[in-house]
Amino acid sequence: MNNEPSSDKPWAGRFHEPTDAFVEAFTASVGFDHRLYRYDIEGSIAHATMLARQGILTTEERDLIVDGLIRIRERIEAGGFEWSIPLEDVHMNIEAALTRDIGDTGKKLHTGRSRNDQVATDVRLYLRAEIDTIRVEIGRLQGAILELAEREVESVMPGFTHLQVAQPITFGHHLMAWFEMLQRDRERLADCRRRVDILPLGAAALAGTTYPIDRHYTAELLGFAHPAENSLDAVSDRDFIVEFSAAAAILMMHLSRFSEELILWSSAQFGFVELSDAFCTGSSIMPQKKNPDVPELVRGKAGRIFGHLMGLLTLMKGQPLAYNRDNQEDKEPLFDTVDNLKGSLKVFTDMMGALRCNPERMRATARQGFATATDLADYLVRKGIPFRDAHAIVGQAVALGIREGKDLSELSLERLRQFSADIAEDVFAVLTPDGSVAARNHIGGTAPIQVRAAIARARERMVDD
Numbered sequence: 194m195n196n197e198p199s200s201d202k203p204w205a206g207r208f209h210e211p212t213d214a215f216v217e218a219f220t221a222s223v224g225f226d227h228r229l230y231r232y233d234i235e236g237s238i239a240h241a242t243m244l245a246r247q248g249i250l251t252t253e254e255r256d257l258i259v260d261g262l263i264r265i266r267e268r269i270e271a272g273g274f275e276w277s278i279p280l281e282d283v284h285m286n287i288e289a290a291l292t293r294d295i296g297d298t299g300k301k302l303h304t305g306r307s308r309n310d311q312v313a314t315d316v317r318l319y320l321r322a323e324i325d326t327i328r329v330e331i332g333r334l335q336g337a338i339l340e341l342a343e344r345e346v347e348s349v350m351p352g353f354t355h356l357q358v359a360q361p362i363t364f365g366h367h368l369m370a371w372f373e374m375l376q377r378d379r380e381r382l383a384d385c386r387r388r389v390d391i392l393p394l395g396a397a398a399l400a401g402t403t404y405p406i407d408r409h410y411t412a413e414l415l416g417f418a419h420p421a422e423n424s425l426d427a428v429s430d431r432d433f434i435v436e437f438s439a440a441a442a443i444l445m446m447h448l449s450r451f452s453e454e455l456i457l458w459s460s461a462q463f464g465f466v467e468l469s470d471a472f473c474t475g476s477s478i479m480p481q482k483k484n485p486d487v488p489e490l491v492r493g494k495a496g497r498i499f500g501h502l503m504g505l506l507t508l509m510k511g512q513p514l515a516y517n518r519d520n521q522e523d524k525e526p527l528f529d530t531v532d533n534l535k536g537s538l539k540v541f542t543d544m545m546g547a548l549r550c551n552p553e554r555m556r557a558t559a560r561q562g563f564a565t566a567t568d569l570a571d572y573l574v575r576k577g578i579p580f581r582d583a584h585a586i587v588g589q590a591v592a593l594g595i596r597e598g599k600d601l602s603e604l605s606l607e608r609l610r611q612f613s614a615d616i617a618e619d620v621f622a623v624l625t626p627d628g629s630v631a632a633r634n635h636i637g638g639t640a641p642i643q644v645r646a647a648i649a650r651a652r653e654r655m656v657d658d
């Protein structure tokens with residue numbers, strides 16, 4: 194980044210003194226907004242094309258401008274473009290370079306436009322593209338989850354409430370809960386995209402422009418659904434970024450919860466899964482350690498992304514209409530959110546693909562903790578005993594089990610019958626974890642047959658959108 198003073202400042206006309214050097218650095222955004230260059234150039238090409246169609250530029254001027262912009266883009270991509278801090282931001286850097294390259298015609302590009310509608314357009318183009326990428330990344334993670342769920346559809350494990358063993362479930366069913374959360378995240382982003390997909394250009398500084406522009410045409414060129422209805426709103430609101438940030442925070446909350454489960458499950462105490470070595474690190478002092486760093490980091494990154502949401506809300510809350518420089522502060526949290534979201538999704542997908550499961554260990558723990566107590570109560574209800582009484586009877590049986598260190602299925606029929614004469618030999622079918630999961634045979638239930646059907650429906654739902 195170049196810090197040489199520039200004589201190209203397009204707004205310098207009314208100023209008598211140069212900008213204070215520190216203020217120049219303090220107000221500059223090119224250090225981070227240069228990454229919008231592609232969208233800035235795309236927006237400028239569309240703007241110049243529209244100006245020429247409306248007779249505001251000649252076709253020769255348009256061609257000079259468009260070719261010049263394309264050459265600048267090539268130079269940036271080849272690493273041969275020097276960004277200047279005194280030129281403040283990506284917009285003025287590119288415009289100044291254009292005028293240096295093609296002469297005075299370059300100065301006509303900004304006709305009927307302001308950096309206020311320009312920056313809002315750049316960010317919308319950027320975010321629209323990133324949302325599309327993120328939605329694909331979520332889909333890849335969902336695909337990895339579906340594959341694992343399919344493999345683990347019969348793997349019985351304990352389901353938890355309060356992190357205490359509750360009822361047996363299958364690992365496939367548990368994974369499909371993750372799928373559903375991600376499906377909503379993907380839908381939320383599709384919905385958010387509809388409100389990102391609106392063109393600010395033409396709003397100019399705040400009130401619109403006196404030139405006979407065609408905003409519908411510019412929108413069409415940039416693939417926007419339609420131009421923004423109100424020029425003040427178009428240049429000033431960043432609610433589309435706040436909304437994206439909220440959807441991102443919810444997605445990170447989900448990834449953080451999944452991470453927490455992977456961390457617990459890969460501990461010696463659970464032993465349900467093993468993370469591949471490629472996703473863990475060791476300890477410099479404890480030779481036995483294999484730490485689940487990747488899920489821990491994803492869980493940690495959720496914190497900063499929640500923070501960005503709060504930062505963006507606070508950024509907006511005191512701003513009067515229309516554009517204020519405060520808005521320059523929207524970019525770093527947005528870029529950081531996008532980068533970390535994409536990174537977390539990618540690493541999570543790869544980690545899921547390499548996850549080793551231990552179904553024997555899951556099944557063994559499902560037999561502990563009286564996971565089938567509800568099944569025994571339901572069994573008694575089927576024999577005509579009111580549920581509350583059945584609950585009390587099973588409570589006594591569980592107390593006996595605790596005293597003797599045995600699961601319900603390990604108590605003899607004789608012992609069980611001392612709590613209710615209605616208990617017969619067929620009780621053992623419901624006391625096994627497999628019998629328990631198979632009995633929850635309705636849509637949304639954990640029976641393997643239902644989970645298979647849910648996976649098939651999930652594949653169809655993913656094709657639909």
Ligand code: ARG
Nearest residue numbers: 222282308309312518520521
């Ligand atoms: N760098 C500025 C931003 O990010 C661009 C718009 C500047 N507009 C202005 N009137 N100073 O918001």
